[in-house]
Amino acid sequence: xxxxxxxxxxxxxxxxxxxxxxxxxxxxxxxxxxxxxxxxxxxxxxxxxxxxxxxxxxxxxxxxxxxxxxxxxxxxxxxxxxxxxxxxxxxxxxxxxxxxxxxxxxxxxxxxxxxxxxxxxxxxxxxxxxxxxxxxxxxxxxxxxxxxxxxxxxxxxxxxxxxxxxxxxxxxxxxxxxxxxxxxxxxxxxxxxxxxxxxxxxxxxxxxxxxxxxxxxxxxxxxxxxxxxxxxxxxxxxxxxxxxxxxxxxxxxxxxxxxxxxxxxxxxxxxxxxxxxxxxxxxxxxxxxxxxxxxxxxxxxxxxxxxxxxxxxxxxxxxxxxxxxxxxxxxxxxxxxxxxxxxxxxxxxxxxxxxxxxxxxxxxxxxxxxxxx
Numbered sequence: 001x002x003x004x005x006x007x008x009x010x011x012x013x014x015x016x017x018x019x020x021x022x023x024x025x026x027x028x029x030x031x032x033x034x035x036x037x038x039x040x041x042x043x044x045x046x047x048x049x050x051x052x053x054x055x056x057x058x059x060x061x062x063x064x065x066x067x068x069x070x071x072x073x074x075x076x077x078x079x080x081x082x083x084x085x086x087x088x089x090x091x092x093x094x095x096x097x098x099x100x101x102x103x104x105x106x107x108x109x110x111x112x113x114x115x116x117x118x119x120x121x122x123x124x125x126x127x128x129x130x131x132x133x134x135x136x137x138x139x140x141x142x143x144x145x146x147x148x149x150x151x152x153x154x155x156x157x158x159x160x161x162x163x164x165x166x167x168x169x170x171x172x173x174x175x176x177x178x179x180x181x182x183x184x185x186x187x188x189x190x191x192x193x194x195x196x197x198x199x200x201x202x203x204x205x206x207x208x209x210x211x212x213x214x215x216x217x218x219x220x221x222x223x224x225x226x227x228x229x230x231x232x233x234x235x236x237x238x239x240x241x242x243x244x245x246x247x248x249x250x251x252x253x254x255x256x257x258x259x260x261x262x263x264x265x266x267x268x269x270x271x272x273x274x275x276x277x278x279x280x281x282x283x284x285x286x287x288x289x290x291x292x293x294x295x296x297x298x299x300x301x302x303x304x305x306x307x308x309x310x311x312x313x314x315x316x317x318x319x320x321x322x323x324x325x326x327x328x329x330x331x332x333x334x335x336x337x338x339x340x341x342x343x344x345x346x347x348x349x350x351x352x353x354x355x356x357x358x359x360x361x362x363x364x365x366x367x368x369x370x371x372x373x
Contacts, residue, residue, distance in 0.1 A: 005107050008135045010343025015040070017083045020047040021074055021099060022091030023061040025113050026176075027140060027330075030280035031088050032066065034330040041338035045084060046070035048077070055092035056186045058176045078106045085341055088334075089113060093187065093194075097122040104129040104137075111337055113140040114197055116359045118188050120370055123359050131352040138337045139355050141201040143273070145332025147323040148296035149202055152261060152268050155300070156206045159308045162265030164206055167244040169199040169259050172252020175281060180250055181221070181229035189366025190230020191248035192217045197362040199246045199259075203237070206261075209357055211373070212237040212244070215364035222251040235365040246365075254279075265309070266302035275325040295322045 020032050035042050047066045076082050087103050089096060089112045097117040103110055104126050116123040116139070130137040143149050156164055173195075176183060187193040196217070204210075215237045221229040231251070237244035258271030275293035300319040302309055326332055339345045356373055363370050 005105055005129065005133050007133050008107060008109065011085050011341050013342055015043045016085040016338055016341045017045050018042045018086045018088060019045050019072065019077055019082070019084050020066070021077075021087050021089050021103070022048060022050040022095075023063070023066060024050050024053060024055070024057045024092045025090040025096075026058045026281055027113050027142075028061065028090035029065055031090055031111070031113070031140070031330055031334070033280060034328050034334050035088065037328060037331055038335055038338065041335055042086075044069050045082060046072035048072060048074040050091045050095070053092055053095065055094045056183060057092050058179065058183045077108075078102060080106075084108060086111065086337070097126060101126040101129070104135060107133060107135060109136040109138075109337075109341060111138045111140060111334060115187070115193055115362070116197075116355075118193070118363065118366070118368065120356075120360060120363065124356060127352055127356055131349070134347070136337065136340050136347045137352070137355070138333065139201075139358075140330075140333070141198050141358075142329060143198055143202055145326065145330075145336065146274060146296070147326075148270055148298055148321075149259065149273065151321060151323065152259065152270060152298055153202055153206055155268065156261050156263065157208075159306065160266070160312065160314065161261065161263030161268060161300070161302070161309075162304070162306060163241065164261060164263045165242045166262040167203055167206065167242070167260070169203070169244075169246045170252070170257050171195045171199060171246065171248045172250075172257060173248075173254040174251060175254070176250070181225045181231050184250065185228060185230045187230075187366075188368055189217060190219055190233055191250055192219065192230075192233040192235050192246075192365045193362070195248045196233070196235045196246045196365045197358060199244075200235075200237070200361050200365065201358045203244050203246075204354075204358060204361065207239055207242070209354055210239070211357065212239055212361065212364075214238045215361050216367055217365050219367070222249050224251060237361065237365075265304040265306050266300065268301075269299045270296065272296070274329060278325075278327065278329045280329070293325045296325050297322050
């Protein structure tokens with residue numbers, strides 16, 4: 001740990017100066033676009049070019065998208081020679097933790113994309129630096145600002161559908177070919193490593209972040225892929241009286257991703273889970289093949305109206321909850337981070353531990369050995 005790392009303090013009522021570190025991650029384009037849209041929150045200082053990295057990536061980045069802003073030296077950022085209040089880390093999956101640790105040691109708040117490394121030690125060390133110095137650390141789990149999913153989690157935690165016994169999430173897609181089998185299989189657990197964490201992150205709070213009795217994945221090739229490909233995974237989180245299943249197949253249909261939660265008094269379903277025109281990378285369909293999604297609609301079916309459901313005005317049978325589809329997948333989360341940077345809201349310190357737990361369970365989902373948190 002860097003002995004010179006200072007305690008972080010809010011920047012006050014002004015725009016946050018932000019640096020994009022890396023353009024190789026397949027979410028980099030989307031994050032940069034969101035930063036540009038949030039004109040009242042952020043002033044983009046520039047971007048760090050990591051395109052020369054030999055680390056595995058799904059596709060080579062398009063530098064032209066960033067060319068209107070200065071390409072800057074990351075080392076100069078760390079030395080404090082370039083004004084910076086926030087670093088958005090979008091380098092390759094295998095370099096995220098190494099780069100983010102150096103940024104944490106320099107004392108900068110971060111929005112850090114996933115995945116968080118194939119072992120616990122690296123992210124644990126980096127998180128500890130941030131926690132010790134009160135540095136805001138936002139992990140890019142892409143559904144954290146999804147109102148429909150957040151409401152489902154709130155209702156499930158609140159007992160509206162009774163005791164939860166089943167949660168099922170589908171994160172299928174069909175992007176990245178022909179390279180995708182090589183890309184996914186480069187990581188332990190394949191598609192479970194790359195995508196299951198996004199569902200693990202919102203599912204665990206339903207069980208008060210209790211560790212599952214066991215988490216494991218069935219890993220196999222998707223139809224049409226080589227025998228060695230880890231492109232079709234079924235992750236199972238086993239709780240004493242509940243199971244969570246997360247399915248990821250790279251030959252699927254991304255706009256049909258869905259979530260279902262079942263309890264002893266009813267069920268909830270959401271499909272589609274977002275407006276897939278806003279994901280900013282290919283879905284396997286051209287723009288004409290994507291339907292406009294103006295609202296995200298949760299179908300809540302109650303066979304029994306318990307006291308908690310009645311207090312919220314729900315009735316027996318079908319209840320529908322509608323939420324405006326966000327215009328940008330990432331902007332809501334980054335806007336919240338801007339509020340934290342300005343000191344308008346506090347950084348939820350419980351996130352440090354929550355993210356460590358999610359990382360552990362995400363590695364369990366890759367059939368890796370982990371230590372207890």
